[in-house]
Amino acid sequence: MQESNEHSRLTSKTWRDAPRQEKRGIRRALALLWRGACLRCPRCGVRSLFRTWFAMHERCAVCGLRFEREQGYFLGAIYINYGVTVVLALLGSFALEYWTRPSLAQQLVLWIGFCTVFPVLFFRHARGLWLGIDALFDPRTAEEPEHKGRLG
Numbered sequence: 001m002q003e004s005n006e007h008s009r010l011t012s013k014t015w016r017d018a019p020r021q022e023k024r025g026i027r028r029a030l031a032l033l034w035r036g037a038c039l040r041c042p043r044c045g046v047r048s049l050f051r052t053w054f055a056m057h058e059r060c061a062v063c064g065l066r067f068e069r070e071q072g073y074f075l076g077a078i079y080i081n082y083g084v085t086v087v088l089a090l091l092g093s094f095a096l097e098y099w100t101r102p103s104l105a106q107q108l109v110l111w112i113g114f115c116t117v118f119p120v121l122f123f124r125h126a127r128g129l130w131l132g133i134d135a136l137f138d139p140r141t142a143e144e145p146e147h148k149g150r151l152g
């Protein structure tokens with residue numbers, strides 16, 4: 001099924017721009033990020049991304065979206081995981097220092113433990129968020145020819 005982009009823009013009733021018609025702007029962004037955070041396919045929102053704690057499905061069984069598009073694709077998820085971990089650890093340590101004034105040793109034990117455990121627990125959500133962000137900024141993800149699902 002080959003259609004020109006010009007045709008899609010003019011008629012706006014093809015599979016290519018159906019997802020964009022339903023949700024635009026901030027609503028579309030929130031929907032994509034929410035799906036990612038809930039570990040669901042960013043395109044159709046139906047299928048879970050993971051088959052085990054760490055192993056992802058290669059493709060969505062519903063819409064066929066390939067999750068890992070190329071080797072190293074999930075490097076962005078590592079940045080998300082790292083950033084969220086650092087922000088939470090900094091805010092948490094400042095909050096604890098302000099309200100309870102723990103000793104330095106207590107702070108170190110707590111936040112080293114947090115920075116060790118949290119990224120493992122957040123790993124799946126970081127990948128889901130990365131898929132949502134990628135679908136948001138690179139709409140080709142949502143417009144691959146094998147598209148069957150709808151955004152919504």
Ligand SMILES: [Zn+2]
Pocket residue numbers: 041042043044045046047060061062063064065149
């Ligand atoms: Zn899907």
